Amino acid sequence: MAEIKVEKKKPIWPWIIAGLIVLVILYFLFANGDDDEMIDETEQEQVIDTTSIEEENTANWDNNRNDxxxxxxxxxxxxxxxxxxxxxxxxxxxxxxxxxxxxxxxxxxxxxxxxxxxxxxxxxxxxxxxxxxxxxxxxxxxxxxxxxxxxxxxxxxxxxxxxxxxxxxxxxxxxxxxxxxxxxxxxxxxxxxxxxxxxxxxxxx
Structure with a gap:
């Protein structure tokens, strides 16, 4: 009687773990990119706010000239x-x-x-x-x-x-x-x- 060879299926959990690791890496890459953009936007807003204050203080006199x-x-x-x-x-x-x-x-x-x-x-x-x-x-x-x-x-x-x-x-x-x-x-x-x-x-x- 011929012996039937049964191939064991390779486990898929290593692939699942690898996929999860890739997803985690991608998440952190994109999340850090968003944070950098948010920081840049915040810094820009602060610069705009400071400029506005300085302009307001300067305009305090200029706008009142002969006013x-x-x-x-x-x-x-x-x-x-x-x-x-x-x-x-x-x-x-x-x-x-x-x-x-x-x-x-x-x-x-x-x-x-x-x-x-x-x-x-x-x-x-x-x-x-x-x-x-x-x-x-x-x-x-x-x-x-x-x-x-x-x-x-x-x-x-x-x-x-x-x-x-x-x-x-x-x-x-x-x-x-x-x-x-x-x-x-x-x-x-x-x-x-x-x-x-x-x-x-x-x-x-």
Whole structure:
């Protein structure tokens, strides 16, 4: 009787394991590629966000150049919340901008050209936020404030002779600011200047 040879089937589990290993490798390859893309996209978004912030800070001055939007009312509304004065000097920076806009708007209303004066003041005031940790912000605020007070006084002398005492109070307030003392240590004096300037501009209506 002839012997029947029976061939044993080769097990298929090695192929299954090999397939799984290949799938795992492919998964990690594609997953890492997606992560890299996500990281790149995140980095791009961060760069865009940073650029936007920088452009916004720069535009803060450029967009307000010769801009009188808000005028005296906008200024009074802004300085109404004095608690916002912080170490980054954003409040005082913006208050100076609003004050310049208010003075410019008042001069336009009275047909008085103060463009040269405002431009000079603007160049001085821009330095207030260039270095948030600088210790001479009060000196810059006082300098810009004194120049603005002089412009207000010129408007008063030409158009509002009865407000001379009010202007003197503004001058006194700005002179009380000590340029050698940190701004945050004399917030009341800085805010008093902003308030007095707003008061006299409001009375010029």
């Amino acid at each position: 009188t939007v808000g005028g005296v009312d906008g200024y009074l509304s802004y300085i109404g919340d004095e608690s916002r004065m912080g170490i980054d000097h954003e409040y005082t920076n913006n208050a100076i901008i609003y004050l310049m806009n208010a003075v410019q708007a008042k001069a336009n209303e009275l047909n008085v050209n103060i463009d040269a004066d405002i431009e000079e003041i603007r160049q001085k005031a821009e330095k207030i936020t260039q270095d948030p940790m600088a210790t001479n912000h009060a000196d810059k605020i006082k300098d810009a404030g004194s120049d603005l007070t002089n412009v207000i006084e010129n408007l008063q002398e030409e158009q509002f002779p009865d407000l001379s005492q009010d202007v003197q109070e503004v001058k006194s307030a700005v002179q009380d600011i000590d340029g050698s003392v940190l701004t945050l240590e004399q917030k009341d004096k800085v805010n008093k200047f902003f308030d007095e300037a707003g008061d006299v501009l409001n009375k010029m209506s």
